[in-house]
Amino acid sequence: MLAKAEIVVKARVKSLSIGESGFIGTKDSPTRWIRADLEIKRVIKGKFPGKEATVYGAVYPPGPFGELTTMALSYGFDGHDTFEWELSRREIGDDVALFSMNACNYHKFPDGAVAPR
Secondary structure (H helix, E strand, O other), rough: OOOOOOEEEEEEEEEEEEOOOOOOOOOOOOEHHHEEEEEEEEEOOOOOOEEEEEEEEEEOOOHHHEEEEEEEHOOOOOOOOOOEEOOOEEEEEEEEEEEEOOOOOEEEEEEEEHHOO
């Protein structure tokens, strides 16, 4: 999956939250979203000029939320708080885009952060 990714960063989770998105959707679409604020340590692949990024994801379909929670809790535990993450940009309107967790195909967490499947 790394080969297909356009932008991959080494990052730390500064904060992680789950709450109402404020978006209006169909009656079956989820309204609760996950938000992760990332601190970018370095760019592994592609170009990303920023030092921070915010990624959003819907609870459905499932993503690596257990792993992200573990990484948020280990923030500041140097050497154990970084992971690799694909920044998957999704256009949602004219000149409006977001980084999607659900569209992220590549991520690599430390062994201790991987949730049992």
